[in-house]
Amino acid sequence: MPHDVDLIILLAVGFGLALIFGYIAARLRLPPLIGYLIAGVLISPNTPGVVGDIHLANQLAELGVMFLMFGVGMHFSLNDLMQVRRIALPGAIIQIAVATVLGIGVTMLWGWSFGSALVFGLSLSCASTVVLLKALGDRGVLDSVNGKIAVGWLLVEDLVMVLVLVLLPATAVLLGGEALTNGPDSSSNIWLTLGITLLKVAGFIAFMLIIGKRLVPMIIQFVARLGSRELFTLTVVAAAVSIAYGSYAIFGVSMALGAFFAGMVVKESDFSHRAEEETLPLREIFSILFFVSVGMLFDPSILIQQPGHIMAVVAIIMIGKTIAAMALVLFFRYPLNTALTVGASLAQIGEFSFILATLGVSLKLLSLDAQNLILAGALISITLNSFVFAAIEPLQKWIRERSYLARLLERKSDPLAMLPDEVSQDYLRDQIVMVGYGETGRRIVETLQANHVKVVIAEENREIVENLREKGVAAVSGSATEPSVLIQAHIMHARALVLSGCDALEIHQIVNIAKQLNPLLEIILTADSTEQARLLREENIGPVFFAKEEMAKNMSEHILEQMQRAHHLTH
Secondary structure: OOHHHHHHHHHHHHHHHHHHHHHHHHHOOOOHHHHHHHHHHHOOOOOOOOOOOHHHHHHHHHHHHHHHHHHHHHHOOHHHHHHOHHHHHHHHHHHHHHHHHHHHHHHHHOOOOHHHHHHHHHHHHOOOHHHHHHHHHHOOOOOOHHHHHHHHHHHHHHHHHHHHHHHHHHHOOOOOOOOOOOOOOOOOOHHHHHHHHHHHHHHHHHHHHHHHHHHHHHHHHHHHOOOOHHHHHHHHHHHHHHHHHHHHHOOOOOHHHHHHHHHHHHHOOOOHHHHHHHHHHHHHHHHHHHHHHHHHHOOOOHHHHOHHHHHHHHHHHHHHHHHHHHHHHHHOOOOHHHHHHHHHHOOOOOHHHHHHHHHHHHOOOOOHHHHHHHHHHHHHHHHHHHHHHHOHHHHHHHHHHOHHHHHHHHOOOOHHHOOOOOOOOOOOOOOEEEEOOOHHHHHHHHHHHHOOOOEEEEEOOHHHHHHHHHOOOOEEEOOOOOHHHHHHOOHHHOOEEEEOOOOHHHHHHHHHHHHHHOOOOEEEEEEOOHHHHHHHHHHOOOOEEEHHHHHHHHHHHHHHHHHHHHHHHHO
16 A cells, blocks of 8 residues: 555544544443544554554644643633632642652562653653543533532643653653753753753743733734634634744743643633634544554553553552542541542543653653553543542442541531631521522622621632631531531521522522521522523522523613613604
8 A cells, every 4th residue: 555645544544443432432421532542552553453653643643732732721720720729739739749659659669760660650640631521521510619629630730740741851861761862962961951941941931921922812813803714713723833833942842831831822812712612623633633642552462461560550540549639638628529529530540641651751761561551541540430430429428327437537627617706696697698609609799798788608619718707708618518507607597598509409408408497598599501590490499590581681671771761862
């Protein structure tokens, strides 16, 4: 067969098998990327049948990495991270350290060098953002407090891994590897090389934050005014690829870091949502190629040759990381459900592990066997991750039935779980109890307080509760599905209960508890969708408000008032 059709063969067979096995994975309620990895395994040189060109696959994988990192940059929200920084920042860093130490400890017992053990441990420490977002989205908890903590935790992990990708080539020689041929000069002083690398990174970041942050959105806005959809898409893609390459060619930093910052500066544009929508198909196509190419690197024979090693790797990923994360969440006095959700979120590894493993092999810090162990750990942990999430509810129920265990884990002596002594008994009569302090809840509370209405807030996010208490607002930390939280909010003497940002299951649990404690209580609900508003109204729990309905109503009233005013002026 002619050599010049290798790319077509790779794309045709790779996409075809990715579609088949991705579909099978989705039908089995597994992440489709499992299917993409299996497709890569089937066309790899390590398995019989059609063999794809591994060199072409590696180049396409580079593009896949760039678009993956571009997507991470576009989804990176400093505001989301700041909301949960007090748990996500120290939690993620300590958890990465624990997982890395576990990886180092096990591999040093196997006789590996420290450099190899370090890269291997780091590869096992970072979970897949793609897998997490899908798992949380499928369960409808992406926008919940638990979801925000898990996503914030992974954002910190992603940032740490970006830093590792930048520093690893500069420290490869020190760790016993080899410098990249186009990387830092291995003959120079290693600390000087590291210092120059950090200066280059700092220079690139400064350039992107000072110039790129203004220039890229300005270019996107200029092109958007032309009204050409294909030019707009081309502009965004050109920004991603050119910034990634420019960061590598001019500043000597990784293309992955360049693509990450390209995503961040594109997000600053007024057209960021459109940019995300227009480039999504292209980003997903190259992401699929990335996972297929990663699968092509995997040698399935390792499953038979080193089953003990694979079991140890899976144990670190699914048991060591999970227990460490849960212990940290409980230490920060968050509820058991939050600890279980974060623990399940981290019980897998994904794209950053692959990127780091590939870099480790190119730097001669990791062997191909080590890379295969990481790939095997990823395949197994991602496959089992949905079962780990499914076990959250039964496990939580089992622990709660053993109250001594629940008390031990949840540390009921939490000061934020009780209202401060400064809140007088007079204040706790005829008050409004507000469950949830999101955007809608905050606006309601501000309006009520401006009109001297007494409000007590029940909120799961501890940082929000701490901030409210600093401002002298009566707030209690915890899930309102727990009777103790509503009791602390003195629901027995409340005038009304307002539920904001709760899902259907939570609403029914909270209303049942509240009505038992105060049968005359008025319930006021906010809905997140038309369907939820319809169902809640059918159940006749209380008045239901839906944001889009209220906006349409207010706009209609405004238009009618303007028309009436104009009519009076003309007559």
